[in-house]
Amino acid sequence: xxxxxxxxxxxxxxxxxxxxxxxxxxxxxxxxxxxxxxxxxxxxxxxxxxxxxxxxxxxxxxxxxxxxxxxxxxxxxxxxxxxxxxxxxxxxxxxxxxxxxxxxxxxxxxxxxx
Amino acid sequence: xxxxxxxxxxxxxxxxxxxxxxxxxxxxxxxxxxxxxxxxxxxxxxxxxxxxxxxxxxxxxxxxxxxxxxxxxxxxxxxxxxxxxxxxxxxxxxxxxxxxxxxxxxxxxxxx
Numbered sequence: 124x125x126x127x128x129x130x131x132x133x134x135x136x137x138x139x140x141x142x143x144x145x146x147x148x149x150x151x152x153x154x155x156x157x158x159x160x161x162x163x164x165x166x167x168x169x170x171x172x173x174x175x176x177x178x179x180x181x182x183x184x185x186x187x188x189x190x191x192x193x194x195x196x197x198x199x200x201x202x203x204x205x206x207x208x209x210x211x212x213x214x215x216x217x218x219x220x221x222x223x224x225x226x227x228x229x230x231x232x233x234x235x236x237x
Numbered sequence: 238x239x240x241x242x243x244x245x246x247x248x249x250x251x252x253x254x255x256x257x258x259x260x261x262x263x264x265x266x267x268x269x270x271x272x273x274x275x276x277x278x279x280x281x282x283x284x285x286x287x288x289x290x291x292x293x294x295x296x297x298x299x300x301x302x303x304x305x306x307x308x309x310x311x312x313x314x315x316x317x318x319x320x321x322x323x324x325x326x327x328x329x330x331x332x333x334x335x336x337x338x339x340x341x342x343x344x345x346x347x348x349x
Contacts, residue, residue, distance in 0.1 A: 124296070132277070155336055166241075166327050166340030167280070212279060216336075223268070223336050224295070227279040 125150040127215050129228025136203050137236055144231045146213035147195040153215040155223065156189060156196045161210045161230075170211075171198070203235045240264065243328050243341035250322075250348050258313045258344045260328030268331040269311035270338065273297060273324045280327060286311055315346065322348045 282295030300319025
């Protein structure tokens with residue numbers, strides 16, 4: 124089955140700096156790569172996703188890049204703000220007509236310091 | 238007000254007792270999922286269901302059971318056979334043909 128590794132497990136940045144979180148996956152058939160943000164005591168929320176036919180996707184201060192050959196993808200957050208502090212999870216799946224079983228990374232605790 | 242409701246938010250049980258966690262949705266989504274979250278281990282899939290009266294085991298189904306009698310509801314029972322049941326449990330839904338998983342607020346189960 125799929126295996127997703129995520130690094131680093133904790134990341135501390137100064138407000139206004141950039142943050143980068145990296146993930147690798149093992150199943151070359153995976154074609155969907157979402158990123159979720161989880162605030163304390165809440166369920167994860169999708170912040171951005173990318174399909175395997177795209178190399179990069181951007182949404183305001185957030186971007187995701189995908190390297191299919193190397194089987195890794197990264198989350199980039201620019202101009203970080205205190206409200207970006209949360210746990211971030213990457214995931215991978217093979218989207219078929221029969222549902223979307225996500226395999227998650229182990230999470231990155233991001234702390235944005237003033 | 239559309240969404241996913243997990244109840245209760247906190248649950249305490251004695252070792253050896255079965256306990257059922259509730260997940261209700263009014264998003265009209267076909268697929269529903271149960272994940273377990275432990276510190277440092279991310280989210281792991283327990284069971285999932287794509288249609289009513291059908292469900293499949295995920296990666297860590299041992300010691301758990303589910304039912305899907307209604308589209309809106311996907312309860313999870315943590316049985317006494319689950320060796321380490323203390324965890325944060327998350328229910329998610331997904332519309333047919335979609336990719337985004339929508340999560341509930343979770344239930345923190347503590348077994349003493």
